[in-house]
Amino acid sequence: MAHTNGGCSLALIFIIVLLLVKANIDVCKRGDVTVKPSRVISLGSAVNISCSLKPEQGCSQYPSVNRLILYKFDRQIHFLHGHFLSSQVTGLPLGTTLFLCKLACSKNKEFRICGAEISVGVVPEQPQNLSCIQKGQHGTVTCVWDRGRDTHLYTAYTLQLSGPKNFTWQKQCNDHYCNHLDLGINLTPELPESSYTAKVTAVNSLGNASSIPSTFTFLDIVRPLPPWDIRIKCENASVSRCILQWRDEGLVLLNRLRYRPKSSRSWTLVNATNAKGRQDLLDLKPFTEYEFQISSKLHLYKGSWSDWSEPFRTQTPEEEPTGTLDVWYMKQPIDSDRQQISLFWKNMSISEARGKILHYRVTLQEVAGEKVTIQNITEHTSWTWIIPRTGNWAATVSAANSKGSSLPARINLMDLCEAELLAPRQVSAHSEGVDNMMVTWEPPGKAAPAVQEYVVEWREPHSGSGTQPSLNWLRSPPYNVSTLISENIKPYSCYEICVYALSGDRRGCSSIRGNSKHKAPLSGPHINAISEEKGNILISWNEIPAQEQMGCILHYRIYWKEQDSNSQPQLCEIPYRVSPNSHSIDSLQPGVTYVLWITALTAAGESPPGNKREFCLQGKANWSVFVAPSICVAVVIVGIFSMRYFRQKVFVLLSALRPQWCSKEIPDPANSTWAKKYPTVEKMQLPLDRLLTDWPTPEEPELLVINEVLHQVTPVFRHLHPNWPDKGQGVQGHYTSEEDTGYSASSLPPPKALIGETGQLVDLYKMLGSRGPDSKPGHLASPVTGLPVDYLPTHEGYLPSNIEYLPSHEAPITDPLEELKPQHISLSIFPSSSLHPLTFSCDKKLTLDRIKMGCSSLML
Numbered sequence: 001m002a003h004t005n006g007g008c009s010l011a012l013i014f015i016i017v018l019l020l021v022k023a024n025i026d027v028c029k030r031g032d033v034t035v036k037p038s039r040v041i042s043l044g045s046a047v048n049i050s051c052s053l054k055p056e057q058g059c060s061q062y063p064s065v066n067r068l069i070l071y072k073f074d075r076q077i078h079f080l081h082g083h084f085l086s087s088q089v090t091g092l093p094l095g096t097t098l099f100l101c102k103l104a105c106s107k108n109k110e111f112r113i114c115g116a117e118i119s120v121g122v123v124p125e126q127p128q129n130l131s132c133i134q135k136g137q138h139g140t141v142t143c144v145w146d147r148g149r150d151t152h153l154y155t156a157y158t159l160q161l162s163g164p165k166n167f168t169w170q171k172q173c174n175d176h177y178c179n180h181l182d183l184g185i186n187l188t189p190e191l192p193e194s195s196y197t198a199k200v201t202a203v204n205s206l207g208n209a210s211s212i213p214s215t216f217t218f219l220d221i222v223r224p225l226p227p228w229d230i231r232i233k234c235e236n237a238s239v240s241r242c243i244l245q246w247r248d249e250g251l252v253l254l255n256r257l258r259y260r261p262k263s264s265r266s267w268t269l270v271n272a273t274n275a276k277g278r279q280d281l282l283d284l285k286p287f288t289e290y291e292f293q294i295s296s297k298l299h300l301y302k303g304s305w306s307d308w309s310e311p312f313r314t315q316t317p318e319e320e321p322t323g324t325l326d327v328w329y330m331k332q333p334i335d336s337d338r339q340q341i342s343l344f345w346k347n348m349s350i351s352e353a354r355g356k357i358l359h360y361r362v363t364l365q366e367v368a369g370e371k372v373t374i375q376n377i378t379e380h381t382s383w384t385w386i387i388p389r390t391g392n393w394a395a396t397v398s399a400a401n402s403k404g405s406s407l408p409a410r411i412n413l414m415d416l417c418e419a420e421l422l423a424p425r426q427v428s429a430h431s432e433g434v435d436n437m438m439v440t441w442e443p444p445g446k447a448a449p450a451v452q453e454y455v456v457e458w459r460e461p462h463s464g465s466g467t468q469p470s471l472n473w474l475r476s477p478p479y480n481v482s483t484l485i486s487e488n489i490k491p492y493s494c495y496e497i498c499v500y501a502l503s504g505d506r507r508g509c510s511s512i513r514g515n516s517k518h519k520a521p522l523s524g525p526h527i528n529a530i531s532e533e534k535g536n537i538l539i540s541w542n543e544i545p546a547q548e549q550m551g552c553i554l555h556y557r558i559y560w561k562e563q564d565s566n567s568q569p570q571l572c573e574i575p576y577r578v579s580p581n582s583h584s585i586d587s588l589q590p591g592v593t594y595v596l597w598i599t600a601l602t603a604a605g606e607s608p609p610g611n612k613r614e615f616c617l618q619g620k621a622n623w624s625v626f627v628a629p630s631i632c633v634a635v636v637i638v639g640i641f642s643m644r645y646f647r648q649k650v651f652v653l654l655s656a657l658r659p660q661w662c663s664k665e666i667p668d669p670a671n672s673t674w675a676k677k678y679p680t681v682e683k684m685q686l687p688l689d690r691l692l693t694d695w696p697t698p699e700e701p702e703l704l705v706i707n708e709v710l711h712q713v714t715p716v717f718r719h720l721h722p723n724w725p726d727k728g729q730g731v732q733g734h735y736t737s738e739e740d741t742g743y744s745a746s747s748l749p750p751p752k753a754l755i756g757e758t759g760q761l762v763d764l765y766k767m768l769g770s771r772g773p774d775s776k777p778g779h780l781a782s783p784v785t786g787l788p789v790d791y792l793p794t795h796e797g798y799l800p801s802n803i804e805y806l807p808s809h810e811a812p813i814t815d816p817l818e819e820l821k822p823q824h825i826s827l828s829i830f831p832s833s834s835l836h837p838l839t840f841s842c843d844k845k846l847t848l849d850r851i852k853m854g855c856s857s858l859m860l
Contacts, residue, residue, distance in 0.1 A: 004648045007428035026761040028114035030057040033101050040119045040205045041154065045119055046090040053083040057113075059105035069110070071100040078103075089288050092120045094152045103443040119152030124202035127211035132161075132198050133304065134187055134218075141187060144180040145200050145211060155204040159183065189251065192218045223295040223304050227277075230312040232292070237317045239286045245278045246294050246309070254297040255279070256305070260291040262313065273300075286354040287401075318355030320404030321348060327359075327397050327409045328455065328473045331416065334386065341413060342384045344471045345397050348406070355401035367392040367412065382471075413503050422501040422508025424454070429497050429514030435489045437516050440482040441499050450503040451478045458485055458497045458514075460546070491517035494552035499565040513576075518551025518602050524610030525556065525581075525598040532618060536586040541598055541610070543581055549732055551602040552576075558583060563614060591615045730766035 031053040041047055051068055058066040068085040070078040085101065100115040125148030132143040143159055159181045160170040162238040173181045187196070201210040227246040234242040244257065255275045258267040272279050284290065293308040325345040343362060349352075362383050364374040374385060385394060396408035411629045417423070426443040432438045439456055454476040476483050489495070498511040525541040526557055532538075539558060553576045561569035574583050588594055593616045600607045640646050 030054060030103060030111060031101065033099065033112040033114040033116045035099075035116050035118060038205075039116060040121065041092070042206050043094055043122055045092075045120075046088055047092070047118065048086060048088050049099055049118075050084070050086040051113060052085075052102065053113065057103075058083060059103065065105070066103040068113070069102045071102065073098055089118075089367040092118060094120050094122070096120075107762070116531055119153060119205075121151045121204065121206060122149070123207035124151050124155050124204055124209045125149055126209040127157070127200045127202060130198060130200055130211045130214045132196075132214065132216060132221050132346070134222045137189065137222065138186060138252060139222075140182055140184050141221065142180065142182045143198055143200070143214075147177075147179050147202065150177075151202075151204050153204045153206065155202050155271040156625070157181070158201045158203070159198065160200050161185075161196060161200070164194045167196075187218050187221070187392055189218055189222075194218065196221075217302070219299050219302040221303075222298060224252050224298055224306040226307045226309040227255070227296055228291060228309065230294060230309060231742045232281075232312075232314055236316050239284045239316045239319060240282070242281045242284055242316065243278055244281055244292060244294075248277055248296050251298050252296040253299060255294060257292060257294045258308075259290050259292045261285070262291060284316050285351065285690055286316055287350065287356070289313060289315045318401055318403050321353050321355070321357070321399050321401060321406035323348065324407050324409040325397050325399060326475070327395070327411050328457070328471065329395065329411060329413055330471065331413065333389065337389060338386050339389045340384060340386050340391070341395070342381045342382065342471075343395055343397065344473075344757075345409070347381060348399055352406075353399065353401065355403060357399050357401055361398050361400060361401055361405065361408075363396045363408075365394055365396075367394050414505050414507055416500060416507045417448075417509040419503070419508040421445070422451065422503055424501050424507060424508070424510045427497070427499050427510045427512045429512055431485060431516045434491050434517055436484055437489060437495075437497075437514055438482060438484050439497055439499065439514070441510065442481060444501055444508060447503070447508070449480075451501045453478055453502050454480065454483075455500040455502060456458060456483050456485065456497070457500065458489075458495045460493060489516050491515075492519065492550045494544070509712065513552045515551040518604045520605035521550050521553070521600045521602060521607035522548040525600055526608045526610050527596065527598060527613045530596065530613055530615045533584070535590075535617075536584045536649075537588060537615060537617060538582060538584050539596065539598070542584040544600055544607070549602070553600045553602060553603065555601045555602065556583070557599045557606070558585065558596065559599070559609070560585070560588070560594045560596040563595050588615075588617045592616065683859040785835045 029345070031051060034052075035047045036050075038047075049070065051070060053066060053068070065081070066083060066084075067079060069076055070085060070087055072089070077089070078085065089099075096117050096119045098115060098117055101113040103111045103113055105111070128146040130143060132141055132147040134141050141161065143161075146156075147157070155178075157173040157178045158170055159173070160168070161169045161183055163677075169183055169185055171181055172184055179201075195215050197213050197215050199211055199213045200683055202208060202316040227248050229247040230244070231246075232242055232244050248255070251272060255272045256269065257272065257279060258269045259281070260267045270279065270281075289459040289510045290313065292314075293310075295308050296306045298305055298859075325348065326345060327345045329344065330342040332342070334340055340363070345360070359377050359379050360381070360383075362374075362376045362378065364385060364387060365474065366373060368391060376383060376385070393413045394410060395413055396410045398408040399406045422444050424444055426442045428441070429437050429439045429441070437458075441454075441460075443451065455473055456470065456476060457473040459471050470488060472485070472488050474483055474485060485497075492515070494513055494515050496511065497514050498509050501508045519699075521544055523544055525544055527539060527541045529540040531535055532541075535553065541556075555576060556574045556579065558572045558574070560571075561567060570587070572583070572585060591612055595612055595614055597609045597612045603832050641650075783859065
């Protein structure tokens, strides 16, 4: 089966060859084309081209009918009637030109006879700059040369190498564009100083040329292989001494190495002799990624450097940070006693950080006490704390990596705008492209020489979302009065820009708002409330969202007009700084319904209207309408109550409105068991002080002596306590007037005088317990006032003193002067309990069945 397949393949190949031969024969079966002197000519030579028909290949028996045409590519250059045509051609270009001969028997039909290709070229130039190298000790010899101009012809290059001991080796290159050739042999280092000679020869149809022989030794042509296995080692994990190591071929004598930081384009070059695969590096920077490459050479003066090794990249160890942080701050009062301090600092550069910053250490301390009060460690570049508003405070911030901490940056937390004389003047901001703003200012007048530096701060306005807006700042020397800010600047955003002048611990500031690019706001403010205040209306609105402001808002416009009115609306324009979200209007008419809306303006134009609200002003309240009648009513009431008659009527009315428990029937003491057992009392002592639970008792209880007295006799009241002072003096808060001492028979008795047992009822209690207008608790009242004693207190209640009066045999005598005395009015419906314990003496017996108890009416 295998033999069958092999035979079929050979047969197929044979058939294909026959077809090709037949096709080649068929191409020129009608005739021949000849070229003289040659089909390969030098540039500028002429050539004769002949075309002849073979016998019996014409159109007819008459030669005049055959028409032969010579084509140069597709362009006809010559024709002739007959069996033969010849033409001389000149000015052929470099390269190959195709000529065709055709037979035309009619105008529309042509037959191809034959064709020829003519090549135009030049003689090879002498090869130049022949050089040979051997890559590595075990590589092969390869030579290169410059072959010169293109011959446009097939050219063969032959490389020949000869050496000691009749050594000869050659090799031919058949490539059309050949300019290098690998001989495939290796030169050994046994005879490093032996000479070798190389020569290259170029040959084509027009001629040949040979190069100048190149002579060299083994050391001249051997190029070492690039070093490999590169690594670096730093002692004690410090960049103070790092060792670069690599591997090389054994005959290498010289090395050169180059290195650079990854972010740099310039190289640092170091040459090393007899390095033996290691080199100390003393100037590397910490925590920096470096790129290293190494090259080698066999001899100081002979040979060539190897190719650079593959790049080796590594990062050096860390070192403790250097330099100090750039720290700034912001103060915000919370209340009268506290303030919020926000500290901000910038990231250190790579050269300053010298490692990965792990955290920042923040301290707050009072300047006077120099006592650290607050310490904190944070991974962020900002920190906020609340401290008292009293005292001067200072903050320090330092950065730390795995090797140590930087020097603390100290800043005194003074009020940023306290020194008005240091405030910069004429602060302005204008756009410098899409992402830049130029801030300019003027020095603060006479205080300009004291300025040590300027700080330009910018931030987006607080959005109210609860997140602290990012703070950015730049420091500028005192001789600069402008700066370009480009960090974190976005188009169509408004920024609060503040310029601070610093002089020691004093600061002055001026601020402005600015944007890098602006256009009209996308929407209008939203009115959230309209209220009436003292005849005016107060309009409050929400600010436009920051992403729709499209720049800095300069003004607000409030429009209003009457509802359903076609007239032009009135408007009020308010600067943004004056009223950012509320404003009062006083030009509206009461009782009229108005429609109001608000727009916002930037430097580029006005926003669309916000929401519309309707409002009707109710009018101003006339307080005089309520005040005047109230004053009149008060005057009338005071006048009425200044009259005694009306006062008595009012108190009678109040007595009628007393609680029912006060009017409840009280049992008659005459029916008590005690009254029946002791019907007659010669002399009775009532220890009232035992009944007065709330009265401060003296050392011995005072007794109240009750005597039966006829109406002709003037009772005498006297105090039995031997230690009481004379008149006008008080004891233990009590006051005794002159009238308390007694009165004579010639004095006028009080109304309803005391009456004896002979049918006259004695009102024993009319002279007790009544108090004058100036009496105090515990004072004994004057009996001259004639006011009844409402109750005598006991431990169970009160002993009533309103006894029913029997008609007197004599008409009561009224002293006209007594009516003129000022009357004391008691507004209380409850009886007084501040009675002195007294002792009454009666010459005759007094029975209790003559005494009745009841609830007295309100006394005037």
